[in-house]
Amino acid sequence: MIYTKILGTGKYVPKKTLTNNDLKEFVDTNDDWIYSRTGIKERHIVTNEGTLDLAYQTALKAINSANINKNEIDLIIVATVTSDFAFPGVANLLQAKLEIEGIMAFDINAACSGFIYAMQIADKMIKSGSFNNALIIGAETLSRLTDWRDRNTCVLFGDGAGAMIIGKSETNQIIDIITGSKGDEDMLLYYKNADIKDPKINATSKQDHIHMKGNDVFKFATRIMPKTVKSLLQRNKLNVDDINFFVAHQANSRIITKSARDLGIKMDKMFMNIDKYGNTSAASVPIAIDEAIEKGLINRGDLFITVAFGGGLTWAGALIKY
Numbered sequence: 305m306i307y308t309k310i311l312g313t314g315k316y317v318p319k320k321t322l323t324n325n326d327l328k329e330f331v332d333t334n335d336d337w338i339y340s341r342t343g344i345k346e347r348h349i350v351t352n353e354g355t356l357d358l359a360y361q362t363a364l365k366a367i368n369s370a371n372i373n374k375n376e377i378d379l380i381i382v383a384t385v386t387s388d389f390a391f392p393g394v395a396n397l398l399q400a401k402l403e404i405e406g407i408m409a410f411d412i413n414a415a416c417s418g419f420i421y422a423m424q425i426a427d428k429m430i431k432s433g434s435f436n437n438a439l440i441i442g443a444e445t446l447s448r449l450t451d452w453r454d455r456n457t458c459v460l461f462g463d464g465a466g467a468m469i470i471g472k473s474e475t476n477q478i479i480d481i482i483t484g485s486k487g488d489e490d491m492l493l494y495y496k497n498a499d500i501k502d503p504k505i506n507a508t509s510k511q512d513h514i515h516m517k518g519n520d521v522f523k524f525a526t527r528i529m530p531k532t533v534k535s536l537l538q539r540n541k542l543n544v545d546d547i548n549f550f551v552a553h554q555a556n557s558r559i560i561t562k563s564a565r566d567l568g569i570k571m572d573k574m575f576m577n578i579d580k581y582g583n584t585s586a587a588s589v590p591i592a593i594d595e596a597i598e599k600g601l602i603n604r605g606d607l608f609i610t611v612a613f614g615g616g617l618t619w620a621g622a623l624i625k626y
């Protein structure tokens with residue numbers, strides 16, 4: 305039986321920050337509204353970097369933290385909705401930048417749940433015996449899809465990247481992963497690509513921006529995250545108290561506190577860094593895990609659960625022994 309574990313993690317965010325006060329330049333908003341409704345104080349955004357650059361910097365950190373030779377990596381998966389190109393993928397360009405060409409590399413899109421989706425794919429591919437060490441990344445430059453005139457959405461998002469290296473283990477450490485999805489028929493959260501079918505439309509089309517029905521997304525999130533955590537606990541015959549730490553997708557501090565309350569989790573066991581980064585989509589979970597480890601909130605031997613929701617609509621959760 306092949307088992308898996310986390311070998312190392314990393315994170316990277318662009319240098320430039322936009323505070324809530326900075327946003328007043330673009331939209332009618334204020335720090336008090338944003339902080340009290342979302343928990344966000346500032347977010348990092350790219351200036352001249354792309355998603356590949358963020359992915360590359362975080363990959364270097366994860367490789368260093370895993371203490372392995374980059375040539376031991378035989379699989380790269382990048383979760384992103386903001387690939388610099390429709391093709392080639394971020395993973396393929398990253399492979400060249402890391403000078404580890406010749407191995408399998410691809411991108412996936414499951415919006416903010418994407419990193420845990422990537423984790424499940426990599427975990428199963430290693431457990432199949434066909435792969436040894438996977439570099440998985442969530443990297444996003446959502447600032448490029450944001451309508452900076454729409455105060456309902458522009459205050460929420462930020463750019464960044466997080467990475468993890470997963471490898472073989474003698475003990476069962478990546479214990480269980482749940483992923484799920486349902487079509488977003490009510491169009492709660494979307495970004496539409498330019499229509500390329502009709503040349504007349506294509507010739508005049510403009511780039512779209514993020515559309516969101518915030519209240520409905522809030523309701524979905526506060527229903528699906530506790531449900532996913534409960535399923536993980538039930539499937540593995542565990543109680544909330546058996547889990548040392550929880551890392552939820554950082555979309556809104558109120559979504560996290562409500563989910564914690566519904567599950568009976570004390571807030572000191574629930575990670576929160578949304579104040580510094582905003583919602584970084586697929587990068588949010590790996591940035592949060594890396595930071596929780598760095599701060600000593602998750603230590604070797606601890607059991608932790610990470611959980612996310614996002615566009616799609618998608619959801620995902622993982623039970624891990626670090």
Ligand SMILES: CC(C)(COP(=O)(O)OP(=O)(O)OC[C@H]1O[C@@H](n2cnc3c(N)ncnc32)[C@H](O)[C@@H]1OP(=O)(O)O)[C@@H](O)C(=O)NCCC(=O)NCCS
Nearest residue numbers: 332333334337341416455456459518519521522555556614
């Ligand atoms: C977006 C969100 C923060 C809005 O919070 P809310 O408490 O539901 O606020 P509402 O949308 O009801 O808006 C309340 C009022 O604030 C106003 N408002 C909205 N954005 C504002 C802003 N940035 N600054 C100031 N006022 C704002 C609204 O126009 C509205 O005014 P009105 O009452 O005069 O019409 C919240 O719904 C949310 O976080 N949803 C989930 C979003 C999410 O997680 N998306 C990513 C998924 S991966």
